[in-house]
Amino acid sequence: MKRPTTIKGRPELYTSYKQDMGFLNTRPKRAWSGGLVVVALVLPFMITDDLLQLLATGFVAAIGAIGLNIVTGYAGQVSLGHAFFLAIGAYTGAALSGPETGRVIGFGITSLPIWLLASGLVAALFGVLVAPVAVRLRGLYLAIVTLGLVFLGEHVFREWTSLTGGPGVGRPAAVPELFGVRLDQDNGMFTAAQQLYLLMFVLLVIFGVLARNLVRSRVGRAFAAVRDRDLAASVIGVDLTKYKVLAFAVSSFYAGVAGALLFVVNGFFDPGSFNLLLSVQYIAMVLIGGAGTISGAIMGALFITLLPRITRELPTVLPFISGDATGVITVFQLEAVLYGVLIIVFLIVEPRGLFGIWVRVRNYWRTWPFSY
Amino acid sequence: MDEFLQSLIRGLGTGSIYSLLALGFVIIYKSTQVISFAQPAFMLAGAVLVSYLSPAVSFVGAVLVAAVVIAVLALGVERTVLRPMVGKPVFVVAIITIGVDVVVRVVTNAFIGLDVRQVGDPWGLNTVNFLGAEVQQRYLVMIATTAVVTVALFAFFRYSRIGLAMRAVAYDQEVALAQGISVGSVFALSWALAGGLAALAGVFVATGAGVDQQLWIVALKALPAIILGGLESLGGAVVGGLAVGVVESLFGTYQGDFAPWLGSNFGLVAPYALMLLVLLVRPYGLFGKKEVERL
Numbered sequence: 001m002k003r004p005t006t007i008k009g010r011p012e013l014y015t016s017y018k019q020d021m022g023f024l025n026t027r028p029k030r031a032w033s034g035g036l037v038v039v040a041l042v043l044p045f046m047i048t049d050d051l052l053q054l055l056a057t058g059f060v061a062a063i064g065a066i067g068l069n070i071v072t073g074y075a076g077q078v079s080l081g082h083a084f085f086l087a088i089g090a091y092t093g094a095a096l097s098g099p100e101t102g103r104v105i106g107f108g109i110t111s112l113p114i115w116l117l118a119s120g121l122v123a124a125l126f127g128v129l130v131a132p133v134a135v136r137l138r139g140l141y142l143a144i145v146t147l148g149l150v151f152l153g154e155h156v157f158r159e160w161t162s163l164t165g166g167p168g169v170g171r172p173a174a175v176p177e178l179f180g181v182r183l184d185q186d187n188g189m190f191t192a193a194q195q196l197y198l199l200m201f202v203l204l205v206i207f208g209v210l211a212r213n214l215v216r217s218r219v220g221r222a223f224a225a226v227r228d229r230d231l232a233a234s235v236i237g238v239d240l241t242k243y244k245v246l247a248f249a250v251s252s253f254y255a256g257v258a259g260a261l262l263f264v265v266n267g268f269f270d271p272g273s274f275n276l277l278l279s280v281q282y283i284a285m286v287l288i289g290g291a292g293t294i295s296g297a298i299m300g301a302l303f304i305t306l307l308p309r310i311t312r313e314l315p316t317v318l319p320f321i322s323g324d325a326t327g328v329i330t331v332f333q334l335e336a337v338l339y340g341v342l343i344i345v346f347l348i349v350e351p352r353g354l355f356g357i358w359v360r361v362r363n364y365w366r367t368w369p370f371s372y
Numbered sequence: 373m374d375e376f377l378q379s380l381i382r383g384l385g386t387g388s389i390y391s392l393l394a395l396g397f398v399i400i401y402k403s404t405q406v407i408s409f410a411q412p413a414f415m416l417a418g419a420v421l422v423s424y425l426s427p428a429v430s431f432v433g434a435v436l437v438a439a440v441v442i443a444v445l446a447l448g449v450e451r452t453v454l455r456p457m458v459g460k461p462v463f464v465v466a467i468i469t470i471g472v473d474v475v476v477r478v479v480t481n482a483f484i485g486l487d488v489r490q491v492g493d494p495w496g497l498n499t500v501n502f503l504g505a506e507v508q509q510r511y512l513v514m515i516a517t518t519a520v521v522t523v524a525l526f527a528f529f530r531y532s533r534i535g536l537a538m539r540a541v542a543y544d545q546e547v548a549l550a551q552g553i554s555v556g557s558v559f560a561l562s563w564a565l566a567g568g569l570a571a572l573a574g575v576f577v578a579t580g581a582g583v584d585q586q587l588w589i590v591a592l593k594a595l596p597a598i599i600l601g602g603l604e605s606l607g608g609a610v611v612g613g614l615a616v617g618v619v620e621s622l623f624g625t626y627q628g629d630f631a632p633w634l635g636s637n638f639g640l641v642a643p644y645a646l647m648l649l650v651l652l653v654r655p656y657g658l659f660g661k662k663e664v665e666r667l
Contacts, residue, residue: 078463133648133651133652136651136652136655137651137655139462139463140401140406140407140462140463140466140603141599141603141651141655141656141657143407143463143466144407144595144596144598144599144647145599145647145648145651147592147595148595148596148644148645148647148648149644151592151641151644152641152644152645152648154641155635155637155638155640155641156635158635159635159636160635231666276592280470280474283467283470287464287467333478333481333482336474336478337474337475337478337479339471339474340470340471340472340473340474340475340478341471341475342471343467343468343470343471343474344453344468344471344472344475347457347460347464347467347468347471348453348456348457348468351460351464
């Protein structure tokens, strides 16, 4: 006999583990998620194109941040090499979809699903190649080795000018063409920004749901066991090598996809973009958003992407901050300082990041007006 | 042969800069189990401070003052930012030091401006005849200074009371605490020592070409050095630093002739390739301790 899985009037009573690990396991979660999707779908018709472009970039960054969160937040393998995998994806996508010119190579396969998958897979391949080193190392040794990867990658991309266009020059980004429609050009119904925004949003939802499903499965539990104590995990039968390699592969796949899309909005990119700063930005997204949560990674990515925009607006509110490159405090300095300060403040005051703040707000209102 | 000797001396010179930085990293790591990514910022701040002070109080005086000031700054950072994080995961603390690095560096950059600042060192790019090869004086000075500083540091750890306390904390914090050692002051002191060493290294980097906003990148070369030597080993830090310097310099001199397919300036990233190779063979570096783990 099948046991009843829900009892009328007790929506949060779970009678099975499966139910507890469900995708959207509470009614408020379903309502909030549905509401956010509706808002995100209406947004392109409400706000201006430059904000849409910024949000589209934020969505792509969120895909990348989810990837880093899988390897660092869930599997506990600290990687400062995310910029390297982003670069692999960016160049695979650009080279596959771009036209062959005398200056840079290109294969002219403009169909988006093909080059997007290929970018992810090539990056994942590099992730698998790097993983054996990660299996032998742990903690800060691994962090520094992945940092070395960024420097080696920067060198290769600087020198391989037929692929990257060379430093200071760069090459056009991947061509987003879906079912014969160029999404980066205005057509009768939508502007380019609206189309790209919707594309990035749909992709973010797809990859977000996939990641959420991965981490609540057997694989995700194995990742968490490796993170919490890898020796204990191996004692209870988690194959460390397999899961570390898997974590790197999945994470790099996400990074590859994000990398390929990252510059589509701008249309052009330079090999100098993939430096240590980019890796640190992604680390900041994961930590400010909340390590080990998918929604946290999305919040963190949007926050970091919108941060420059917010600081640009500050001079109108606080007149002692100068908007151009002169004056005592300029917005550019403020932006860079804010980065550092935000990382420090979040880690000291709210280690669970924006997601932690959200949990606290949620728990407060759940029992309101009682404190617990 | 002259070319080889020149290249070797240049490598040992820059290598001794990396050694100084690596010593700072290892001192902090041994006492707090954290890699401080704030070292590049302290290095830059030291060099900038000297460029402001040296017209007033001579080069040597400026270096001494800067080392002390940066040591105090590092100590202050440890007390305010790192102390609340004692006992938190090392990775989180390491990321906090990246935050510190960004903040200190942006503030320092405001004092550099867009120009290259000179530190006012007496050597410039002058050369001297050394065993038949023309080598820059500043490299010889770097090697000599680093040798003196290293010997002094080792003597400090070996013979002084505080040095003994620091070794005890590195060995086992709780036992050290039970013996009446103030672990907090050991943390603070190791940050101060690392800050002073970074300032000294920064001045050396800035001799010859001067200080600009990109100077901090040099400090990251100390990371392959500490990994090569092993995170727990002071001797390893010195050896690793020198090895990184020499490898970089030899690649810079000869790679164009022997392996042009690696691309120009491969010497700059050769240390990272060397680090990867060594780690594949010895995952704990050349002199690092293999961790014994238990559940």
